Amino acid sequence: MDVEILDKKFEEIVDDVVIIGIFKNGKIKEELGKVDEFLDGAVKDAFMKEFKGERHKILEMPTYGRMKCNKIIIIGLGQKKKFTLDRIRQAIGKGCTYAMKKSGKKITIITNSFQLEKTNFGDIVQAVVEGAILSTYKFRRFKSKKEDNELKKLSIFMRSRKNFLEGEKGAINGKIIANSVNYVRNLANSPGNEATPEMLAKEAQKLTAKNVSCQILEEKDINEMGAFLGVAKGSSQPPKFIILDYKPQKFQNTVVLVGKAITFDSGGISIKPSSKMDRMKYDKAGGVAILGVIHAASKLKLHQRLIGLVPATENLSGGSAFKPGDILKSASGKTIEIINTDAEGRLILADALTHAANYKPKLIIDIATLTGACVIALGNAASGLFGNNKKLNDSLKKAGEITGERVWELPLWEDYEEQIESDIADIKNVGGHEGGAITAAYFLSKFVGKSPWAHIDIAGTAWNEKQKPYGPKGATGTGVRLLIEFLRRLK
Ligand code: BES
Ligand code: MN
Ligand code: ZN
Numbered sequence: 388m389d390v391e392i393l394d395k396k397f398e399e400i401v402d403d404v405v406i407i408g409i410f411k412n413g414k415i416k417e418e419l420g421k422v423d424e425f426l427d428g429a430v431k432d433a434f435m436k437e438f439k440g441e442r443h444k445i446l447e448m449p450t451y452g453r454m455k456c457n458k459i460i461i462i463g464l465g466q467k468k469k470f471t472l473d474r475i476r477q478a479i480g481k482g483c484t485y486a487m488k489k490s491g492k493k494i495t496i497i498t499n500s501f502q503l504e505k506t507n508f509g510d511i512v513q514a515v516v517e518g519a520i521l522s523t524y525k526f527r528r529f530k531s532k533k534e535d536n537e538l539k540k541l542s543i544f545m546r547s548r549k550n551f552l553e554g555e556k557g558a559i560n561g562k563i564i565a566n567s568v569n570y571v572r573n574l575a576n577s578p579g580n581e582a583t584p585e586m587l588a589k590e591a592q593k594l595t596a597k598n599v600s601c602q603i604l605e606e607k608d609i610n611e612m613g614a615f616l617g618v619a620k621g622s623s624q625p626p627k628f629i630i631l632d633y634k635p636q637k638f639q640n641t642v643v644l645v646g647k648a649i650t651f652d653s654g655g656i657s658i659k660p661s662s663k664m665d666r667m668k669y670d671k672a673g674g675v676a677i678l679g680v681i682h683a684a685s686k687l688k689l690h691q692r693l694i695g696l697v698p699a700t701e702n703l704s705g706g707s708a709f710k711p712g713d714i715l716k717s718a719s720g721k722t723i724e725i726i727n728t729d730a731e732g733r734l735i736l737a738d739a740l741t742h743a744a745n746y747k748p749k750l751i752i753d754i755a756t757l758t759g760a761c762v763i764a765l766g767n768a769a770s771g772l773f774g775n776n777k778k779l780n781d782s783l784k785k786a787g788e789i790t791g792e793r794v795w796e797l798p799l800w801e802d803y804e805e806q807i808e809s810d811i812a813d814i815k816n817v818g819g820h821e822g823g824a825i826t827a828a829y830f831l832s833k834f835v836g837k838s839p840w841a842h843i844d845i846a847g848t849a850w851n852e853k854q855k856p857y858g859p860k861g862a863t864g865t866g867v868r869l870l871i872e873f874l875r876r877l878k
Contacts (some may be wrong), residue, residue: 388520388567390562391542392555394496397421401455402542403491406482408500410467411439417546418460418497420717425453426714430461440464442474443481443856458490464501472514473791475501479518480857483538487523492539494519498554499526499546508550508666509557514544515570515876516561517868522857524569526576548841563686564871568864571672571679575849575862579651579668584699586670587648588627591678591697598635599685604628612738614723615698618731621655621708622701628739629674631681631695638692640749640877644681644870645739648674648699648757655728656710669862670732671847673755674699676866683871691874696743698735702728718742719834724812732757733816733830740834750779750839752873754866755846760823762847769795770848770865773828774841783841783873792869794843803829843869 397418413432415423423430429448438446442465449458462482462635479496486494494515498508498515511561523538545554574582574590588603595601611627619626629648649670653659658666674697681695709715713725715734718741721735732755743751761771769787772794774780780796787793806818806826814833818826828842848865850860851858858864 388523388538388541388562388566388702390516390558391540392558392568393542393544397497397544397546399455400495400544400548402460402493402495402540403456404460404486405456405495405497406462406479407497408462408478409469410464411440411442413467414442416804418500422448422454422459426450432770436464436726441710443478445482445485456495460486460490468551471508471527472506472789475503475511475514476518476521476791477856480522483522484518487536487538492537494538494540495542495544497544500770507553509553509560510646512545512557513561513564514553516543516558516563518709518857520562520565521568524572524859526573526861528573529716532795539681560687562637564683564868567679567683568867570682571675571864571867572862574675574678575669575672575864577668579701582650582668582671583624584648584650584701585625586625587650587674587697587699588629590871591629591631594678594682594748596633596685598633599681600632600634602630604630611718613718614734615700615714615738617709617713617725618655618734619700621705622702624650626698626700629695629697629699631678633681633684633693635688635690635692637690637692641692641693641694641746642874642877643696643743643746643748643751644677645696645736645751645753646674646677647671647736647757648697649702649732649735650699651705652702652729653730655731656704656708657728658704659729666850669850670756671699672862673845676754676864676870678862679867680870683867684874687871689874693874694743694746694748696739700735702731717834720813721814721833724809724815726815726817728829730816733827737834738846740831740840742776744836744838749840750776750841751835752843752870754843754870756849757844758824758827758846760820760827761844764797764824765795765847767847767851769793771824771828771844771846772796772841773799773825775799775835776839776841779839779841782876783843783869785874786876787871790868790872792848792865794869797828799825799829799832807819
């Protein structure tokens with residue numbers, strides 16, 4: 388989606404729809420005041436009756452030819468003191484989805500009506516653009532009937548010349564970031580028969596650019612990765628170990644990002660129940676999020692070197708599949724007793740994390756749809772956060788608050804260790820029901836060496852069962868905005 392920055396007067400806007408925000412019991416002034424004048428006091432009238440700027444309530448005003456645009460959509464922003472960047476995205480999302488259904492597909496947004504104290508105007512405009520591009524996303528690639536329901540034009544109006552440049556920068560960043568999220572949604576929504584490990588490898592190769600290189604390791608190149616290859620044995624699709632390297636000319640740190648890409652998780656021999664098994668095509672959400680982060684980072688020209696590691700395979704139950712009771716030798720040398728083949732994510736991540744630690748990076752972050760237990764613990768309001776470094780976790784929490792991709796920390800106390808002790812191998816891959824998200828993370832911690840490391844469990848946040856203000860049903864593309872915000876703030 389392209390974004391146009393308007394360089395004209397409010398009165399000159401010709402689009403189908405103009406979206407303006409107003410706080411609860413806010414004053415009708417500035418652009419909204421002008422609308423009220425054009426419409427002979429119709430806005431004030433409505434304010435006397437049915438609309439007071441309640442959060443997410445919409446007042447639609449046809450302009451009856453008195454203005455050059457067709458309709459004004461006034462979106463309630465709720466209480467001013469509760470307003471946040473994420474509430475901007477939500478309000479814009481509500482306004483745009485309403486507009487697209489009822490009013491028109493060429494939208495202008497009056498950015499200065501979304502005021503937020505102590506916040507750069509650039510960040511406000513970024514949130515506005517993100518809200519618009521993210522909320523109007525649709526995954527229609529497999530529908531035969533072509534519908535004309537795309538957002539046609541998105542224009543950004545900024546009143547003041549004073550901070551125009553800052554706003555423009557915010558709009559550009561918002562566009563890069565939101566388009567990267569939608570790219571990730573496309574991949575995560577793609578079905579398992581199409582989005583195979585090979586297809587993801589090809590997608591990663593397409594990201595190659597001036598500062599981005601890509602290397603694909605095949606089975607024969609990674610014999611030592613016995614845990615990853617163990618999982619891959621049940622499938623006839625060859626596994627791929629994807630390595631992306633974003634290397635800006637000057638950089639402060641090297642960060643390794645690891646993402647789980649199980650292109651379909653049947654559970655393997657420990658097969659999952661069939662109800663909702665179709666959802667397990669999104670078990671690649673962490674891996675494809677890393678593709679999106681690298682893509683966005685290179686476009687945003689971030690000042691960190693990023694290594695993206697994405698182990699990609701299916702988890703099926705073919706004749707050569709690994710089995711409960713098997714013992715796999717991981718790249719770290721540690722042997723792993725398989726209790727349940729459905730705990731496959733931690734196996735492929737174990738080898739990827741060992742590989743990550745070999746770079747001796749400043750820090751490692753992995754992101755994965757790892758456990759159903761995390762969904763039980765946190766629902767879909769936050770991703771699980773685990774790690775061995777307080778500063779790193781605190782920075783991720785901060786980035787989560789700003790982006791609305793919240794993370795909630797769970798402990799990694801030694802008390803959990805005994806749950807994953809094996810009688811016959813170094814470690815086992817399942818630690819029982821209790822604290823399942825934690826024992827999975829504890830398992831991972833055994834493979835990171837001394838590197839500062841954080842693990843983000845997105846099992847509950849990578850998929851929307853219901854539409855959200857700026858996310859339709861299906862893949863959310865979570866992780867891209869969180870990690871980009873984190874990396875931009877990293878010193
Ligand atoms: N991919 C699943 C986790 C998952 C569950 C993601 C629900 C998204 C939604 C993972 O591979 C898995 O199957 N985990 C098992 C682990 C168990 C066998 C210890 C689980 O959570 O049930
Ligand atoms: Mn599984
Ligand atoms: Zn899985």
